[in-house]
Amino acid sequence: MGNTPEELLELVVRTADDRQAKDIIAIDMREISILTDYNVIAHASNKRLINAIADSIVEAATKAGIEVKSIEGKQSRDWILIDLGDVIFHVFDEEERSRYRLESLWTEAPTVDITDWMNE
Template sequence: MMKPVKAVDEVRRIIQTALEDIKAENVVVLDVRRRTSITDFMVFASGTSRRHVKSIADRILEAAKRNAIHALGVEGEESAEWILIDLGDVVIHVMQLSAREFYRLEHMWGMESEDETSGFGEGS
């Protein structure tokens, strides 16, 4: 029997705790429900080095597994410059600062107003 899918707020809480524990920087959460049907929330976080980016992604994946949340996909682990973790209702981008500044994904979504973004963790 499959375990029930966790509520999106619970998934966000689990991710938030993992990001805070590993000291992810500049964490931003975008509510994209009105803009796309592929996910409900996008989370962006920066790491200080490739090792830190990889450690952040590993912490998120460990927390997800511990809480019976199945990752639909993980990309970029080899280079660890930008790792994407797809948890279904929540997609997480863990990036080195240089990649994050170059791609500016938060801005691409056109969500720069405070009512559509929220931060948590260090750097928010």
Template structure:
């Protein structure tokens, strides 16, 4: 599946299922393990879990098997690895604490020489 199509599925499902503050971070050139990270806020641990389950089901319907999922019932952060897109769904408190958008917005340090 093309990355743009996968990204669109993820964003659409999160929006339809009431994910909040959905942010897409382009990390191409910053890391080799993925192209995009999508970060969203859920309203409870159950909402977080169900958002990732819905995304997983929808991408499987399109023929892509998720590589893995971390976190579960009772977690304040669930990560869904879809290869070219990694989905992070968190509580508002966890999102504020970890600040993934800020972490991944830092540009490469320039070499001093």
């Protein structure tokens, strides 16, 4: 898993969900951005969980042989961004997510149905 952009997206979503990320949304950026194929946005209930989710994403990507291009926000832990190339993962605390509303920046981009990758 993790060789195609779609497989990487699944890896990121499954990992975030397994670590109790909330309200995970995947946005298909292929038609509107040259920077990435997908943006994944989630939040967590506290700063320790935000950090644990981010660490798990990095660990899963590394195990799958995916290069982590950059990690931003590790010091603040209110918003951590992980650039995996084909997928950019954002994890916020709930207040910061509400403040920045990244989902509203890309309203023309379709969301990806990720329900099959999520625990119930």
